[in-house]
Amino acid sequence: MPATRYFTFFIALTLAAICSFSSCIHAQALQIVPISQQLAPGQRSASFTVTNQSESEAIIQIRSFGWGQTPQGDVFQNTDQLVISPPFARIAPGQSQTVRVMLREHTGDAERAYRIVFDQLPGNLNGKVEMALRLTVPVFASASQTAKPDVQWRIESSAGVPTLIAVNHGLQHGSLLGLELSEANGHNLKLLNQGLPYVLAGAERHWPIAAAQQQLGNGVRVRLRTSGPGGPKEQWLVVGGGM
Numbered sequence: 001m002p003a004t005r006y007f008t009f010f011i012a013l014t015l016a017a018i019c020s021f022s023s024c025i026h027a028q029a030l031q032i033v034p035i036s037q038q039l040a041p042g043q044r045s046a047s048f049t050v051t052n053q054s055e056s057e058a059i060i061q062i063r064s065f066g067w068g069q070t071p072q073g074d075v076f077q078n079t080d081q082l083v084i085s086p087p088f089a090r091i092a093p094g095q096s097q098t099v100r101v102m103l104r105e106h107t108g109d110a111e112r113a114y115r116i117v118f119d120q121l122p123g124n125l126n127g128k129v130e131m132a133l134r135l136t137v138p139v140f141a142s143a144s145q146t147a148k149p150d151v152q153w154r155i156e157s158s159a160g161v162p163t164l165i166a167v168n169h170g171l172q173h174g175s176l177l178g179l180e181l182s183e184a185n186g187h188n189l190k191l192l193n194q195g196l197p198y199v200l201a202g203a204e205r206h207w208p209i210a211a212a213q214q215q216l217g218n219g220v221r222v223r224l225r226t227s228g229p230g231g232p233k234e235q236w237l238v239v240g241g242g243m
Contacts, residue, residue: 029054030120032135039103039141048099048137050118052091059121060089062099067113067138069203071165074195080104082114082139106143111172111201114139138198140173149174151199153224155209155216155239162216162239164191164207164224168199178227181209189222197228 031051039046052058062084066077081104089097101116120133150170155162164181168174176197181189190210199205209216216222218240225234 030058030060030118030133030135032118032137035137037101037137037139039139041106041142041145043103043141045100045102046139047101048116049096050089050091050099051096052093055093057093058091060091060097061119061121062087062089063117063119064101064139065115065117067115067200069200069205071204071206073193076115079114081112082116082141084116101139103141106141109144109147109171111143111147112141113173113198113200114141138196142172144171147171147201149199149201151176153235153237154242155222155237157240158206158208162209164209164237165204166199167204168201171201173201174199175228176226178225178232180225182223182225184221184223 029052031053033049033051037046037048050060064079064082064084066079066081068075068077083102083104085100085102086097089099091097099116099118106112115136115138118135118137148170149168149172151166151168151174154165154167156165157163166174166176176199179191179194179197181191183189191207192210193207216239220239222237222239223234224237225232227233
């Protein structure tokens with residue numbers, strides 16, 4: 001399958017977005033620990049533990065994909081750079097399976113991002129077909145000890161819609177915990193299509209802004225808050241004011 005074949009995962013119950021920074025993911029009766037992996041320079045392997053907390057056997061398919069971001073959203077690419085073992089698992093009730101990931105040679109300075117997809121395949125229990133389930137977790141692979149994010153923000157109009165834009169000029173992903181936007185009077189603005197709280201190295205992300213109390217025309221000041229690593233951060237942005 002060509003490495004350049006791209007596709008987008010449509011909404012497939014990516015619960016990592018809902019409990020992004022808790023210690024594990026619970027979905028129906030599956031638990032995955034941890035919910036992300038950060039491979040340090042020189043580190044080539046890591047593992048996840050998948051636990052079946054249901055009363056029936058779980059059949060799981062595990063795959064890896066290269067992960068990128070565009071202003072339109074996440075994109076995923078077939079990859080052979082992150083090897084999964086085992087690619088399939090049958091997990092008995094109350095039992096766990098260790099899933100190992102192995103990174104091939106990492107070249108270049110920028111961090112690479114991957115997503116591991118855990119698909120619970122449909123089964124048949126007492127004549128009822130179970131609903132298929134999909135969970136995804138991120139894996140980041142660093143090539144440099146000194147790599148760090150450098151996220152720059154601006155607000156501009158896109159097709160007539162005010163849009164918050166983040167551009168990461170750094171060599172490592174930025175974590176966007178607690179991302180909030182508010183008007184000068186304190187009224188919170190709703191960001192659409194938030195997705196996972198990351199902006200990848202070298203990537204650009206867009207969040208359309210829902211209707212505000214006042215029109216967000218050029219020159220209007222808006223307050224941005226995040227609470228990612230390093231503590232809370234706050235800055236004022238001017239609509240149409242550039243980076």
